[in-house]
Amino acid sequence: MDKQLIEFDNAVEALGNSIYFDVPSKYIRDVQQFRKYFDQQTDTKLRQLGLRLIDECTAFGFMYRAGVDYDKLYDKTLEIGHLRGEVYRHGLQSHGGTPTKR
Secondary structure, eight states: OOHHHHHHHHHHHHHHHGGGGTOOHHHHHHHHTTHHHHHTOSOHHHHHHHHHHHHHHHHHHHHHHTTOOHHHHHHHHHHHHHHHHHHHHHHHHHTTOOOOOO
């Protein structure tokens, strides 16, 4: 599996865990730095999923910092979790790995 894809997955996980630290903007930037990586992907599906996940993570960070209702934040985390799984599975397939069940 591609090293940058693993680093991206780790950054998304760290953003989710940062809710306990008031979602510092550093975690949002850590996820956003992978935009160029996904822009350059030749696999259209992986590119679209990755960019959408970056956008959803960014939205989550700003929603949290703006004090949006917890139910809306919860829905956003579910969406991010689903997208994260899709990016991971598609990334494995795209880079010659075998998808595993999470």
